[in-house]
Amino acid sequence: MVTKSKLKMALAAEKGIDFSKLKQQKKSKEAAKRKASKEQNGEDESDLDQPGETAEDNEMNLDAIYESDTSESSIELEKKLPRKPKTTTQTLASDVADEVEEEEEDDDDEEIPVSDLEDLEEEEKEDIVPHTRLTINNTSALLAALERISIPTDKSAPFASHQSIVSATETSESIPDVSDDLQRELAFYSQCLEAVRLGRSRLISEGVPFSRPKDYFAEMVKEDAHMEKIKAKLVEEASAKKAAAEARKLRDLKKFGKQVQVSKLQERQKAKREVLDKIKTLKRKRQEHSSDVGTKEADIFDVSVDNEIAKHSQRSGSTRQQSGARAPNAKRQKKNEKYGFGGKKRHAKSGDAVSSGDLSRFNVKRMKSKAARPGKSRRKAAALK
Amino acid sequence: MAAVYKSLSKSGNEKPESSSNGVKKNKQRVLILSSRGVTYRHRHLLNDIASLLPHSRKDAKFDSKSRLGELNELAELYNCNNVLFFEARKGKDLYVWLSKVPNGPTVKFHLQNLHTMEELHFTGNCLKGSRPILSFDAAFETQPHLRVIKELFLHTFGVPQGARKSKPFIDHVMGFTIADGKIWIRNYQISEVEQSKVKVDDEDISEQAATGKSKNTDINLVEIGPRFVLTPLVIQEGSFGGPIIYENREFVSPNQIRADIRRAKAARHNARTEQTVGRLSKKSDLGLRSNGNRRAKDELDKSALFA
Numbered sequence: 001m002v003t004k005s006k007l008k009m010a011l012a013a014e015k016g017i018d019f020s021k022l023k024q025q026k027k028s029k030e031a032a033k034r035k036a037s038k039e040q041n042g043e044d045e046s047d048l049d050q051p052g053e054t055a056e057d058n059e060m061n062l063d064a065i066y067e068s069d070t071s072e073s074s075i076e077l078e079k080k081l082p083r084k085p086k087t088t089t090q091t092l093a094s095d096v097a098d099e100v101e102e103e104e105e106d107d108d109d110e111e112i113p114v115s116d117l118e119d120l121e122e123e124e125k126e127d128i129v130p131h132t133r134l135t136i137n138n139t140s141a142l143l144a145a146l147e148r149i150s151i152p153t154d155k156s157a158p159f160a161s162h163q164s165i166v167s168a169t170e171t172s173e174s175i176p177d178v179s180d181d182l183q184r185e186l187a188f189y190s191q192c193l194e195a196v197r198l199g200r201s202r203l204i205s206e207g208v209p210f211s212r213p214k215d216y217f218a219e220m221v222k223e224d225a226h227m228e229k230i231k232a233k234l235v236e237e238a239s240a241k242k243a244a245a246e247a248r249k250l251r252d253l254k255k256f257g258k259q260v261q262v263s264k265l266q267e268r269q270k271a272k273r274e275v276l277d278k279i280k281t282l283k284r285k286r287q288e289h290s291s292d293v294g295t296k297e298a299d300i301f302d303v304s305v306d307n308e309i310a311k312h313s314q315r316s317g318s319t320r321q322q323s324g325a326r327a328p329n330a331k332r333q334k335k336n337e338k339y340g341f342g343g344k345k346r347h348a349k350s351g352d353a354v355s356s357g358d359l360s361r362f363n364v365k366r367m368k369s370k371a372a373r374p375g376k377s378r379r380k381a382a383a384l385k
Numbered sequence: 386m387a388a389v390y391k392s393l394s395k396s397g398n399e400k401p402e403s404s405s406n407g408v409k410k411n412k413q414r415v416l417i418l419s420s421r422g423v424t425y426r427h428r429h430l431l432n433d434i435a436s437l438l439p440h441s442r443k444d445a446k447f448d449s450k451s452r453l454g455e456l457n458e459l460a461e462l463y464n465c466n467n468v469l470f471f472e473a474r475k476g477k478d479l480y481v482w483l484s485k486v487p488n489g490p491t492v493k494f495h496l497q498n499l500h501t502m503e504e505l506h507f508t509g510n511c512l513k514g515s516r517p518i519l520s521f522d523a524a525f526e527t528q529p530h531l532r533v534i535k536e537l538f539l540h541t542f543g544v545p546q547g548a549r550k551s552k553p554f555i556d557h558v559m560g561f562t563i564a565d566g567k568i569w570i571r572n573y574q575i576s577e578v579e580q581s582k583v584k585v586d587d588e589d590i591s592e593q594a595a596t597g598k599s600k601n602t603d604i605n606l607v608e609i610g611p612r613f614v615l616t617p618l619v620i621q622e623g624s625f626g627g628p629i630i631y632e633n634r635e636f637v638s639p640n641q642i643r644a645d646i647r648r649a650k651a652a653r654h655n656a657r658t659e660q661t662v663g664r665l666s667k668k669s670d671l672g673l674r675s676n677g678n679r680r681a682k683d684e685l686d687k688s689a690l691f692a
Contacts (some may be wrong), residue, residue, distance in 0.1 A: 002657070003688070007514075021665065048569050069509065077559070079487070080487040080488060088470050135632070135634050136629055136630065136631060136632040137530065137630075137631050137632070138628075138630040138631065139629040141622055141628075142529040142530050142532075142533050142620065142630055142631060143529050143532075145472070145489060145490040145533055145534050145620075145622060145630070146529065146533050146536055147492070149486065149488075149537075149540070150536050150537055151411050151536075151539070151540070160521075160546055161411050161545075161546050162411060162539065162543060163516060163517070163518050163519060163543060164518075164519040164543060165518065165519070165520055165521065165522060166521045166522075166523055166525060166526055167520065167521065167522055167523045168405075168523060169523055170522060170523045170527075170563075170564075171522045171523070171524070171562045171563070172524060172526045172562070172563060172564045173524070173562065175564050178564050178565040184569075185571075187564075188560050188562050188569060189571075189573070189606055190569050190570065191520055191522065191560055192520045192558045192560040192606055193606055194517055194520075194571050195519075195520030195522070195558060195560070195605065196518055196558050196575050196604055199518040199555075199558075199605060200555075200575075200604065203555060209554055210553075210554065211554065211556075211577050211602075212512065212554040216554070218512050218513070218552055219512070219513040220510050220512060220513055221436050221437060221502070221510060221511050221515075221609065222502065222510045222609070226502075226503065227510060229506075230506050230507070230508060233506045234506070234508070243557075274514065282594060300506055310393050325646075353422050355684050359494050
């Protein structure tokens with residue numbers, strides 16, 4: 001189909017030039033040129049394009065030769081397509097208008113560009129609500145651009161060359177509310193998980209190494225210091241949670257502890273009462289039996305009463321210190337409370353070494369604070385005087 | 386002449402199949418750079434992205450915001466065919482440009498909900514330069530402009546096979562999802578864990594080891610970061626130039642939003658002051674204010690009658 005010398009063909013093959021595509025490009029270029037010549041203003045520029053293009057072609061061929069010497073990592077840039085130079089915003093606006101006209105079938109809603117409004121009569125103008133923003137969606141241009149840059153991702157190309165997977169279902173369907181973080185992230189996660197499952201099986205079937213062996217160490221995206229920070233953060237969070245739980249437990253215990261204390265006191269009171277009752281009954285019994293001749297020695301010497309008292313004192317007064325000062329009887333206690341208990345009363349309020357050394361009630365703030373500043377009106381009144 | 390011969394002989398024995406069946410080799414290089422006036426978070430995001438892309442070339446801040454066409458020359462200088470450009474405006478709004486260098490197209494996004502890897506305390510991690518699996522939402526195939534955007538993502542965020550600094554294993558996945566008219570981007574680590582509940586016999590284990598142990602492992606994902614959301618604004622046909630072939634009409638610029646909020650606040654204040662003025666004038670009309678105009682004396686007023 002293409003008649004060229006062998007050398008040129010080989011160079012083209014090296015560069016990966018598709019002749020049919022080139023032809024197409026040329027055709028489109030010519031069409032563009034024709035259009036430009038119609039518009040008058042683009043004439044000289046399009047003329048300038050032509051020689052520049054051939055020079056560029058030569059350059060590109062040379063580039064191809066150089067490229068063969070450089071490393072594999074070099075990138076083959078696409079051939080630059082000529083573009084109509086656009087200097088003023090007016091031409092842009094006209095371009096936009098043109099496209100809108102071209103794409104009338106795309107724009108289903110009745111949008112009227114502002115530029116068209118000038119032609120209308122006054123009375124018609126009143127009825128139309130102008131939209132300053134035009135809908136631009138030039139589908140054919142988009143598809144052409146896509147065609148130009150697309151790399152094959154279908155069945156023909158090996159999966160390892162692109163590693164992209166399009167999910168089977170639209171993820172937005174599983175997100176009822178975008179502002180619901182949990183649901184949204186779950187949808188993203190499941191989309192990625194599905195892709196990974198599929199991609200993994202395809203990569204393994206293509207014989208591409210997937211999982212990293214345990215002994216393969218290399219630089220990671222997050223370096224060790226960063227991971228250490230993350231770990232510290234996690235630990236801190238966990239410990240904070242634990243401390244909070246402990247504090248709550250203590251608080252609950254404190255609340256519960258008061259109840260326990262009250263109940264314990266009541267129990268003690270009850271036990272005491274019981275013991276006293278028992279003693280009373282024993283005493284009564286003894287008095288009844290005192291007339292009898294054959295009483296036991298234990299009964300004579302009130303052993304059972306002593307036993308009871310000892311038991312009681314053991315049970316209830318275990319905390320109280322047994323040795324030393326004994327607590328006075330109830331009557332004496334009452335009287336002590338009422339009249340005060342012995343000891344010297346003089347010098348009770350005078351200071352001594354301990355009291356003068358006690359700085360617990362000392363407050364720097366209080367010592368430093370001056371008289372409070374009076375309010376504005378009072379200050380004014382003072383100034384007037 | 387020797388060079389020509391060399392190239393000929395090379396092409397003759399090295400890649401005859403690639404040129405004959407027209408399959409282009411996926412070769413991409415990305416130039417990553419930002420404009421002046423980016424905040425530290427924008428800069429950190431840029432660094433995060435650069436660390437994920439071994440085929441990228443990071444360059445110094447670009448000085449101009451009006452002459453973006455110069456980026457094309459810059460990219461060609463660095464031998465890059467993709468450009469990822471962060472354009473910061475007013476020190477708070479970030480716009481991201483994605484472009485294929487010589488001929489376009491170019492997509493402009495507005496970037497929101499930015500969280501860098503550092504501020505997200507995620508436990509995931511991956512090899513620096515491992516190739517990601519790119520997971521696209523099905524919605525990317527529905528409309529032409531989304532297809533173009535997907536292709537650009539594939540070129541920019543997909544690490545090409547055999548890239549110079551890439552690592553041979555695959556341990557992370559990048560997710561692109563369309564929700565609410567925006568593109569949400571996430572990055573997860575792939576962690577393979579042993580399936581605990583399945584009891585396997587000895588022979589089973591040996592068999593699966595031979596087949597590549599594909600059955601007794603379960604896959605978990607652990608997020609790595611960063612997180613961000615892109616709203617596509619405009620697609621241009623050329624690279625940083627050319628006619629606009631798509632425009633997002635639903636997009637409201639952050640300036641507009643801020644202005645609206647300010648205006649609403651001002652309106653509230655204005656209404657209040659108006660009310661105050663009205664109340665004062667009403668009071669003075671009724672003669673209730675000392676310095677207002679006095680009420681005209683009524684002849685039948687008590688003070689007038691019984692003076």
